[in-house]
Amino acid sequence: MACNVHINSCAKLLLLLVVLCAARAFAERTKTLDFDVKPGGVVQTFSAKLKKYKCTFTYACQGGTNEQWQMSVGLSDDEQMFSCSVWRPQGKSYLFFTQFKAEIKGAKIEYATAYSQMAVGGQRDVALKEEEYIVSESSVTHREGKFHSELSKLTVIGRTRHDEL
Numbered sequence: 001m002a003c004n005v006h007i008n009s010c011a012k013l014l015l016l017l018v019v020l021c022a023a024r025a026f027a028e029r030t031k032t033l034d035f036d037v038k039p040g041g042v043v044q045t046f047s048a049k050l051k052k053y054k055c056t057f058t059y060a061c062q063g064g065t066n067e068q069w070q071m072s073v074g075l076s077d078d079e080q081m082f083s084c085s086v087w088r089p090q091g092k093s094y095l096f097f098t099q100f101k102a103e104i105k106g107a108k109i110e111y112a113t114a115y116s117q118m119a120v121g122g123q124r125d126v127a128l129k130e131e132e133y134i135v136s137e138s139s140v141t142h143r144e145g146k147f148h149s150e151l152s153k154l155t156v157i158g159r160t161r162h163d164e165l
Contacts, residue, residue, distance in 0.1 A: 030074040036066040037088070039095050048073045048084070053106040053160065055084030059151075061095040075160075082107040082160050087153035091120030097151045103139040107158030112140040116150035125153075 035046045039061050047056040050073045057071060067088055074083045084104055102112075112135045117126040132147045133140055140156055 029077070030072065032070055032072040034068060034070055037061065037069045037093070037095060038066050039063050041098065043099070046071060046086075050075060050082070051079075053082045054104065055086075055156070056103045056105075057086045057100070057154070058103070059097060059100040061097045063096045064094050067093055067095060080160055081110075082158050084156045085154065087115075087118055089120075091123060091152060092117045093150070093152045095151075096149045097142070097147075098149065099142050099147075100133075100151055100154070101139055101141045102154045102156050104156055104158050105138070107160045108137050109135060109140070109156055109158045111155075111157040113155050114140065114151060115153040116148070118153045 029050075031048055031050050033046075033048050037059065038044055041060055041062050043058060043060045045056060045058045047054060048071045049055075053073065053075065055071065055073050068090075069086060069088050072083075072085045075081070082104060084102060086102060100114075112133075114128040114133050115125050116128055117123060119125045128147075128150075132143055134143050138158075140154060
């Protein structure tokens, strides 16, 4: 009986170590930060970096008071893809955005989309029309004269640039 207890304890300890190592590896591949989106018409910037990759969100907006937003950056297990998402966790933003830009460094954008509303509390995601923003190799930017000033989420996924040996 004492031998079984010892083996059981060792198995639990080993399982705990595996879980902790996996959690640490995951934590090194993803980071989520809170920040305030501030109205007032002044251009503001928020950035997050993960290893040698960086995401920067630049914006200006009007109306209301500060809103809590989040930025999440992540790397795929093989470090071939870098992602950046910027969003308002409560869903819809009530601020009037005059401009926005999400820029990534260290990766080439393969996919990007922007939303005027996020899915929260039974609501659906509402994507901006493709004509409202421009996607380049390194950024997603509002399109002057076409963007309708509503933004609640941006998602950018890029392929990392690896040095060939």
